[in-house]
Amino acid sequence: MNQTPESLQQIENNFHELMRQRARDLIDSQNLELPKLEFNMNQEKQWFPIPGMYGGFSYWWEQETLITESWCRIVGGSGQRHKITTQGIELLEEGFV
DSSP, X not given: OOOOHHHHXXXXXXXXXXXXXXXXXHHHHTTOOOOOOOOXXXXXXXXXXXXXXXXXXXXXXXXXXXXXXXXXXXXXTOEEEEEEETTEEEEEEEEEO
């Protein structure tokens, strides 16, 4: 693993950008502090709920890539899965939940 503090910070920045793309108004109106990432391969899936979204973001590490799933449980088909690296955000799947 070649995870450096700088690469972890870039992945966290990209994750926060994705969260804002999906739920900016709710994040801003509630002044939410977005999660700080730690690189831990043995870590279980983490959950970050967004109040008012009726859902939120689960996230976990696969090697040096952060995988995240987000959804709103009252909007059918709102689920999205992304992979996040230092290079950016890639949509892997959508339409579930």
